[in-house]
Each structure stands twice: as structure tokens, then as C-alpha cells.
Amino acid sequence: MATVIDGRALAKKLNQQTSERVQKMQENDGITPGLVVIIVGDDPASQRYVRNKHRTAQRLGINSIVKQLPESVSEKELLKWVDQYNNDPTIHGILVQDPLPDQINEKDVTRAILPEKDVDGFHPVNVGKLFLNDSTKYPVSCTPKGIMTMFSEYHIELKGKNAVMLGRSAIVGKPMAALMLNQGASVSILHRLTKDITEYTKDADIIVSATGQLHTLTKNDVKVGATVIDVGQNLNEEGHLVGDVDYDDLFDKVAYITPVPGGVGPMTIATLMQQSVDLAEWSIHRDN
Amino acid sequence: MATVIDGRALAKKLNQQTSERVQKMQENDGITPGLVVIIVGDDPASQRYVRNKHRTAQRLGINSIVKQLPESVSEKELLKWVDQYNNDPTIHGILVQDPLPDQINEKDVTRAILPEKDVDGFHPVNVGKLFLNDSTKYPVSCTPKGIMTMFSEYHIELKGKNAVMLGRSAIVGKPMAALMLNQGASVSILHRLTKDITEYTKDADIIVSATGQLHTLTKNDVKVGATVIDVGQNLNEEGHLVGDVDYDDLFDKVAYITPVPGGVGPMTIATLMQQSVDLAEWSIHRDN
Structure with a gap:
């Protein structure tokens, strides 16, 4: 049975920290x-x-x-x-x-x-620094950054792990791949031209799905104990918000999974808030 | 039996083109x-x-x-x-x-x-544009760019293929991965923390090795018909310049392979020359 990564609870915690940082910055x-x-x-x-x-x-x-x-x-x-x-x-x-x-x-x-006010982390120079694993401070696309916070909070190790990124968008897939690579994962970036996604996912320790397609992963596509992060925000036939992966089907096989709604979504906006405060802090103590 | 990708001949051809472009630019x-x-x-x-x-x-x-x-x-x-x-x-x-x-x-x-004079393609803004597959013109690290010319000249298709990049350096591994991804390959970026490289290489259509380690690949690590590009420049026990992979061992199993010396090396400097002329041309007709 999987541990559910509770994006709402984490976002609440992160927002609390952000609020405290705002207060301190005003005071100090x-x-x-x-x-x-x-x-x-x-x-x-x-x-x-x-x-x-x-x-x-x-x-x-x-x-x-x-x-x-x-x-x-x-x-x-x-x-x-x-x-x-x-x-x-x-x-x-x-x-x-x-x-x-x-x-x-x-x-x-x-x-x-x-670039130093680019709170979305979309400017090419910030993307370049991310890909180069630059040691200075720069903003990063909020959805992937929020997912990294999830990994950290749930002590999900990336170093030496096999990670699969499904999707290669500028906003999610590419920066997510770079962040995982920078943390020492081996990273496979897959997309709609990939012939056999299962060939990759069946051996993956960590899978991040941002395909925008329903039923991207079922339990036959993953190994026991994998971590599955679902960035998808799709409407199903009944008009309900659902993710990319078959959550219920995967639930008993994987170790960690994010629900939709209540997973990645709330973390994106909380990360945007966090990064707004980061940018303000960095403007005081510029290092790059 | 493999087709040998002749870097010296390709570099000569590319230099000839570059020389002609220089002449035309002077004339026009x-x-x-x-x-x-x-x-x-x-x-x-x-x-x-x-x-x-x-x-x-x-x-x-x-x-x-x-x-x-x-x-x-x-x-x-x-x-x-x-x-x-x-x-x-x-x-x-x-x-x-x-x-x-x-x-x-x-x-x-x-x-x-x-950035517009960055003939090595190392500036973060150029790296960012590459990773974002930007449609404007910008310089790219010369070794990976030279390898892309090899693929093109030998009609080695990347779209929909499984590619493995061994190494994640800023100069070779990362830009090479981005270039292959931009051409529609599924790309796995591996490195010294990867536990089982063969798990990836045995299913790969294209493998680029930039590990700086001898014996990175033998015939048991690759599938029949793979393309192997060797960026390694190592000295063996006898003091000879050799690549990362066991060339002779792979030769009968793969479809395309680069020798060392005479493979990637000559293409890097020819690409530097090509890109010097590119930058001069782009300075005349700036589009970004």
C-alpha cells in the first residue's frame, strides 16, 4: 500500500514558513x-x-x-x-x-x-543555470520545484536512482529532468515519440508524469516500490479532475504516489509564493 | 560489420564549406x-x-x-x-x-x-535556449554540435529513437542530450552514480560515450545495429590515444561507430570554425 504524498498539507506547511519569512524580512x-x-x-x-x-x-x-x-x-x-x-x-x-x-x-x-525578477523561472538564462547546475541562486519553474520539495519532505532519495520524466515541456518536463539530474538521478526524458514507455518505467525508481493523457500508467508499467508523481490535470468522462495515471490501480504496488487533486497542484502555487520571497531575499543579498 | 564514421573526412568537407562561406561573406x-x-x-x-x-x-x-x-x-x-x-x-x-x-x-x-560572441556556446543564456529548443539562432557547444553533423551526414535518424548519453558534463553530456531530445529522441542521461548502465545501453539505438573511462562499452552492452559515438580521449597502458569503448569488440555488432583518433576529435575543431562563421553571419542578420 502506497504512502500518499499529501500536497495540500505540504503546501499549508510551506505557506506557513513563507508567511513567517515575510514577517521576518519586514522586521529585519x-x-x-x-x-x-x-x-x-x-x-x-x-x-x-x-x-x-x-x-x-x-x-x-x-x-x-x-x-x-x-x-x-x-x-x-x-x-x-x-x-x-x-x-x-x-x-x-x-x-x-x-x-x-x-x-x-x-x-x-x-x-x-x-532574470532576477523572473518568478516563474522561464527566462533562458535561468533555465541555462538550472541545466548547468549553477551554484548561484536563481528562480526555477514552480511545478518541478514544488515536486522537489515533496521528495525532500518525504525523504525520497534521488541520488543513484533511475528516474523517468514523461513529457518534455519547458515548464515541467525539462526543468524537472534537470532538477533530478542535478540531485544525482539517472534521468530518461520520454515523450509522445517514445515507442515503448513501459520499457523505461518498469525499471524506474521514480516516475514523474506530465503527459496530459489519461491512463498513462497502470500497475503493469511500474515496479514494486516505485514513486509516482502525477502532474496531470485532466477531465475524465464524468467531468471530474483526474491525473495522468491510474491511481487506484497503482496504489497497492507503488511506495509513494500523489493524488489528483490534492497533490502537485497545491504545491505549485505555494512554491510560487516561496519563490517570491526568495527573490526579495536575493535582491537584498545578491550573489550572482 | 559496422560503418565507420570518418571524422577526418567529414571535418575536411565541413572546413571546405566553411572556407567557401568565408569567401562569399567577404565578397557579398x-x-x-x-x-x-x-x-x-x-x-x-x-x-x-x-x-x-x-x-x-x-x-x-x-x-x-x-x-x-x-x-x-x-x-x-x-x-x-x-x-x-x-x-x-x-x-x-x-x-x-x-x-x-x-x-x-x-x-x-x-x-x-x-552571448552573440560566445563561440563555445557555454553562456547560460545560450545553454538555456538550447535546452528550450529555441527557434532563434544561438551558438552550441562544438563537440555535441559536431556529433549532430555526423548523424546528419550519415543519415542516422534520431526521431523516436532511444538514445543514451553517458556523462553529464556542461560541455558534452548536457548539450548533447538536449540536441538529441530536440531532434525527437528519447534520451537517458547516465553518469557515475548510475547503478547499471547496461540496463539502458542494451536497448539503445544510439549511445554517446563521454565518460573518460576505458572499456565503458563491450559487445555485451549493446544491441545489434546500434550507433556508438565515442567522445573519449584516453591514454591506454601503452600510452596510445584511445576512446571510451572497446572498438574492436563492438565493431561486428554495431551499425555505426566512431574511431579514436579520427572520429569526434576532428569534428570539434571544424565545428568551432563553422560556428565562428555562423556568428559573423548572424551579426549581419540578427534575428534574436
Whole structure:
């Protein structure tokens, strides 16, 4: 029977720590971490995400600003706002909410954010530092970073282990692979072109799934005692939120598993909050 | 019986193309690609490498400058030279030869070189773009890039193939893994902490070895028809230059193999020349 990795409980604990760090920073340095989320247009899902981030940030004592721009905003105008926040010393983290309308090149926007204010960890220079296992401090994509916190809290060792990353996205797959590699795992990065995923997963100690496909893993695909992390957020036939893997089927065979909902999801937003405070701290004691 | 990937012949062909590109650029744009190699101290091996690069560059028509600095040079002084070449419009590529003396932080030097003049492809922003499979033009570490040219010239397909990278260095293992992943391979990155390398290599279509260890692979470790690329440059008991893998033992089982010497080695320097011209071309038509 698996140990369930309780993302909600961990996120609560992490948020508590973040809140305490905010208080200490205010007391010791007179600084309140500032996070701005720029949102373009009225997409209901995006609005909900942003509201969620805003409320959590406020609750933890972070100075949270939501900058709403119209769907018709030009790239130039959006970049003007990014530039303004780049130059605002009270703002330590800048995030531009996905998705963006067609007239805006997302890559231009990602690169316009100062690397030291890149709270999402998407800027190429931060991605490069991660891949190079750089020893300085830099932000990292929040979902993979949150998963690393899960490993650490549950004492799941990566060194010398066989890890499989299902998916190679810029936001999850690639940074997750780099983080596991940096911790000493052997890492296989698989994706939709991989012919036989089971050939890899059946010997894996750790499997992270970010495929966006239902039934990615069943118990015949994994070995006894594996750890399975499910990043998937899919709707099943009944319209319920489910992950990539067959949770119930795997449950008796694996050692650790994350549920959906209540696993990776809550950790992503808690990690965003943590990293907002990291950026504020690093701005005080810059080492790179 | 394997097809031998002839690095010397390929390098010769690539150099010929590079030489023609240099001529055309001079005719069409009035520009000669400029490459500066900064070398610190008198290490004989480094001096030999630099002389080799310098002669090849000159032969291909590249404006090659070797800047010799004393072993005792300060980091500040070295960075002053980097800055001078950064600002020199006749210089398109800057390379600082490894190794550097203790008083100099190699990372500082790598980051001081403008990303668009980073002919080695070591700057974090270029590494980040590679890992993100960015669609713009940027330099890539020369040894892995040269290996990709080998794959292309010998029509060795990567898409959907199982690839194994033995070694996770910043110069070879990581960029090589990223390049193969970007071409659609499933990539496993292994290293000295990997418990059972054969578990991976026995099912691999493509294996790149950069372990610096003799006898990394024998015929029992690979499947029939695999491609084996040997980046190793080791001295055996008799003092001869040999690769990582047991070439003779593998020869009858694999489909493609690189010899040492005469495989990856010659392609690295030819790729450096190619990339010097790339940087000069991109400086004329900047897209990123």
C-alpha cells in the first residue's frame, strides 16, 4: 500500500514558513516582498488562477498587485508595463499569466522580464543555470520545484536512482529532468515519440508524469516500490479532475504516489509564493 | 560489420564549406569573420590546442587572433580584454582557452563574453535556449554540435529513437542530450552514480560515450545495429590515444561507430570554425 504524498498539507506547511519569512524580512530589513501578476484579457480560467494567486499572496503578507490589461493590448504596451515593474524596487517578482492573445509574442515577454525578477523561472538564462547546475541562486519553474520539495519532505532519495520524466515541456518536463539530474538521478526524458514507455518505467525508481493523457500508467508499467508523481490535470468522462495515471490501480504496488487533486497542484502555487520571497531575499543579498 | 564514421573526412568537407562561406561573406558583405582565442599561461597542451585552432582558422580565411596573457594575469585584467573584444565589431567569436589559473573564476569569464560572441556556446543564456529548443539562432557547444553533423551526414535518424548519453558534463553530456531530445529522441542521461548502465545501453539505438573511462562499452552492452559515438580521449597502458569503448569488440555488432583518433576529435575543431562563421553571419542578420 502506497504512502500518499499529501500536497495540500505540504503546501499549508510551506505557506506557513513563507508567511513567517515575510514577517521576518519586514522586521529585519524593512522590506515587503512584492509580486505583480500581469493578466491580459478576460479568460475565466486565467482570471480564476490569478485571483487564487493574489489571495494567497495577500494572506501570506506579500505585496500582491494584479495588473489587468485589455485583450487588445499591444505587445509594445505590455512590454512597457514589464519595464516599469523591472525598474520598480518594491517589486521582486513579475509574472505574466498564460495564455496571451495572438498579437503578443510570449517569448519576447518572457525575455523582457529581468532574470532576477523572473518568478516563474522561464527566462533562458535561468533555465541555462538550472541545466548547468549553477551554484548561484536563481528562480526555477514552480511545478518541478514544488515536486522537489515533496521528495525532500518525504525523504525520497534521488541520488543513484533511475528516474523517468514523461513529457518534455519547458515548464515541467525539462526543468524537472534537470532538477533530478542535478540531485544525482539517472534521468530518461520520454515523450509522445517514445515507442515503448513501459520499457523505461518498469525499471524506474521514480516516475514523474506530465503527459496530459489519461491512463498513462497502470500497475503493469511500474515496479514494486516505485514513486509516482502525477502532474496531470485532466477531465475524465464524468467531468471530474483526474491525473495522468491510474491511481487506484497503482496504489497497492507503488511506495509513494500523489493524488489528483490534492497533490502537485497545491504545491505549485505555494512554491510560487516561496519563490517570491526568495527573490526579495536575493535582491537584498545578491550573489550572482 | 559496422560503418565507420570518418571524422577526418567529414571535418575536411565541413572546413571546405566553411572556407567557401568565408569567401562569399567577404565578397557579398565585405566582412571577414573574426575569432579571438584568449590563452592564459604556458600549459603545453593548451598552447598546442590554441596553435591548432589558430592555424585552421587562418587556413580557412578567418581573421584569427591569439591573445596571450601571463599566468599571473588578474581576473579583472582578463575581463578587460574580454570587454574590449566584446566591443570590437571586427571580432565575432571569443573563446577563452581552458584551464584557467586559480585566481580566475571561469564562470565569471564565461558570462562576461557577449552571448552573440560566445563561440563555445557555454553562456547560460545560450545553454538555456538550447535546452528550450529555441527557434532563434544561438551558438552550441562544438563537440555535441559536431556529433549532430555526423548523424546528419550519415543519415542516422534520431526521431523516436532511444538514445543514451553517458556523462553529464556542461560541455558534452548536457548539450548533447538536449540536441538529441530536440531532434525527437528519447534520451537517458547516465553518469557515475548510475547503478547499471547496461540496463539502458542494451536497448539503445544510439549511445554517446563521454565518460573518460576505458572499456565503458563491450559487445555485451549493446544491441545489434546500434550507433556508438565515442567522445573519449584516453591514454591506454601503452600510452596510445584511445576512446571510451572497446572498438574492436563492438565493431561486428554495431551499425555505426566512431574511431579514436579520427572520429569526434576532428569534428570539434571544424565545428568551432563553422560556428565562428555562423556568428559573423548572424551579426549581419540578427534575428534574436
